[in-house]
Amino acid sequence: MFPRFLDVPPDPCIIIILGASGDLTSRKLIPELFSLHRKGGLPERFQIVGCARSPMTTEQFRTALADSLHNVTDETQGWEQFSTRIHYRELIYDSGESYTELAGFLQELDADHRTEGNRIFYLALPMFLYGTTAQLLGEAGLSSQKSGGTGWSRIVVEKPYGSDRASAAELDTTIHRYFDEKQIFRIDHYLAKETVQNLLMFRFANAIFEPLWNRNYIDHVDIIACESLGVEKRAGYYEKSGVFRDMFQNHMMQLLALTAMEPPNRFETDPVHDEKVKVFRSLRPISEDGVFENVVLGQYGPGMVNGKKVRGYRDEDGVDPQSLTPTYGSMRVFIDNWRWKDVPFYLTSGKRLASKLTRISIRFKDVPVSMFGGVLEEGITANVLTLGIHPEERITLKFQTKNPGSKVCLRSVTMDFNYLQGYAGTVLAAYEKALLDCMHGDRMLFWHSEGIDLTWEFIEPVINQCEMCSDRVERLKPYEAGSWGPAEAAELKSRMG
Ligand SMILES: NC(=O)c1ccc[n+]([C@@H]2O[C@H](COP(=O)([O-])OP(=O)(O)OC[C@H]3O[C@@H](n4cnc5c(N)ncnc54)[C@H](OP(=O)(O)O)[C@@H]3O)[C@@H](O)[C@H]2O)c1
Structure with a gap:
């Protein structure tokens, strides 16, 4: 049984x-x-x-x-x-x-x-x-x-599957000599997290969100994957990789694709994969001269995390004391298709931040006209739908209501769904799910060759510029361990107005 x-x-x-x-x-x-x-x-x-x-x-x-x-x-x-x-x-x-x-x-x-x-x-x-x-x-x-x-x-x-586009392609050629694409399971354990899988159910099994899920109603999207841990024992790997190879080419691109993709006609490996690939193909390329218009880099210094003093990145075991490896990145990305043209997606990831947190926030547009203009002291806060992946596996929707009492004033309230609420069955951790899918031969939650190539093609100019620009030292903004990253990251949004 x-x-x-x-x-x-x-x-x-x-x-x-x-x-x-x-x-x-x-x-x-x-x-x-x-x-x-x-x-x-x-x-x-x-x-x-x-x-x-x-x-x-x-x-x-x-x-x-x-x-x-x-x-x-x-x-x-x-x-x-x-x-x-x-x-x-x-x-x-x-x-x-x-x-x-x-x-x-x-x-x-x-x-x-x-x-x-x-x-x-x-x-x-x-x-x-x-x-x-x-x-x-x-x-x-x-x-x-x-x-x-x-x-x-x-x-x-x-992961990592290659360290750039050419090495990923070379690895693919070698593996394909002996294994067919259907035998290859390129793992991204983020995809096997329950709440990441739930993104597709939430979007495509409910009729009320999808009509609003586009440039007409959405102002911008924030995708955040932060860690409070530092580099731990993986300095040898991380020094060569940095945050863009470690997090952006893989996990961040997958979260972006699941948020932005069109509905596949069937919930099966190839149709789901095809829709993700269309998102990757529509990414607006970032030219090497345009990188710092769209990217903020950071590296953690000493600080306090969870009440404990921690070292800065350059003082970690195995890290070069002059290291210029970014441990934080924030990046503005556009998807040039009918649904998303000119809607910024802000992708942020870093180590030694205030807490471990992964979430996707959809910030809707402001109401076009406020009938409360002359009455309210403050403006109306926009609606935000947040899909929490870690630590809180929940979906929340922030909206406005009237404050009780005679004075006309609004307050933001939150409708809140906890993912495990009302469920008493078995929950599988990410590697459990991925290993089980592999035993079943189900590749839906694994990377396919084309997606790997397209995401490397997109991210490579960013990495090249970050590693080779003449003002590399100035571009790398220090931040205190236990903070939310360099202050300059907020400028990315203010640049958009
Ligand atoms: N650890 C994680 O949480 C994590 C998360 C995501 C992805 N990954 C990826 O998963 C893979 C394995 O990760 P890991 O953390 O287990 O790696 P690891 O501990 O650094 O290495 C695994 C084993 O590989 C062998 N090895 C290490 N360096 C070698 C070298 N220079 N030459 C030959 N053999 C060497 C060692 O075994 P022997 O010396 O006994 O042969 C070592 O025990 C890596 O590609 C990593 O990027 C790891």
Whole structure:
């Protein structure tokens, strides 16, 4: 008997995690697979193989994962039984022989556990290893979809997908040599968040919002994804990436597409993907000379976050003390189509901000004429619809009412819907949902090749200008950790009047 959140049980399979000694595996992948197991969402015939260079036995691997699990959750009942499904294999990432040995081991597991030759290869590795790994998996015969209806092979690729348009295209060419597009799952865990998925339901399953969802009624849109965390242990990656590669090319572009896209004719992978791609194609290009008309950059200094003193970015371990890497970006984007022409979308993301917050706010236009002109002391505040993704999974609508009493004065009130209100069923965390979709072969919540290329094409001139302009030092505005970013970000909006 399968739980209600599963319409169809996933096929038996083995998930092979490459780079399994790393942070992502211990902090996200294993805890969320374990959580799926506890919810009854995994197939009965299911095995996990962790692979990495670090010398370790399966027992040591299981112990290390159990220790990490305790840092993530108190709910560890059932771990002993679950951990018997976990195995560890040493793997040299650039050695063909190592992959041949892995192929042999997977065959043995298939025979022992009747996993039917179905495999998911999860690349939890630094990006520079993605191409080599895909190639050697292919050369070891591990990418082939066997005929006869059994035995599928899928590859999950983590972000970042390339560091610019050319490297993303090169990676695509390499992976496509061995895996078809339908076998490739480019993960963006933002897309698997319940409230992000809810955006499409909210827009297209209600008749009252869509007629207003355009340039005639909407003044501007704010999309914000802020973190209170700093760079943590990922300085090596972040120093090269910065906020635009880390957040804008992927998560911010997806949130933008879901907010702006036309209704797909069916709620299926290809129609949804096609509508997103049309948004990416309609993005007004930002020329290199126009970048600083539309972009504000920042880098966090020391400050207080959640009552604790924290270091500035340049003092973090592994960061160059002279670093010019932006940890904050705010960007004005236009979509040149009939629905959105000249409506600014402000995209903002940064580290070490006042709190962790992700939300989309739709600010409607002011009323055209106020009949209260001579009576009210203040103007009328515009309506704002806010789609909260984190921490508050809620939808709110701000509107005006009369204040009780004899004096004519307005007050803003908020209609408020909490996403989990009235729901007592299972909720899946983002990686749980993404892993489950991958087991089902459902690619709707994953990036497709064309979207990756178009978003890199759009963002690349911005990154180039930010990294190569002659006044780079002056362009990078310092902000205090625990604040809401550099004061200059507010100017982006005031420039529009
Ligand atoms: N951590 C996150 O929260 C997160 C979130 C989103 C995306 N990602 C992406 O997911 C991937 C994995 O993330 P992660 O944080 O787990 O990475 P990680 O801890 O830095 O690396 C994973 C494993 O890769 C191997 N490795 C690291 N550097 C290497 C090098 N220079 N040469 C060869 N092998 C090396 C190491 O294993 P061995 O030395 O044992 O082989 C390491 O344990 C990355 O691409 C990252 O950008 C991570």
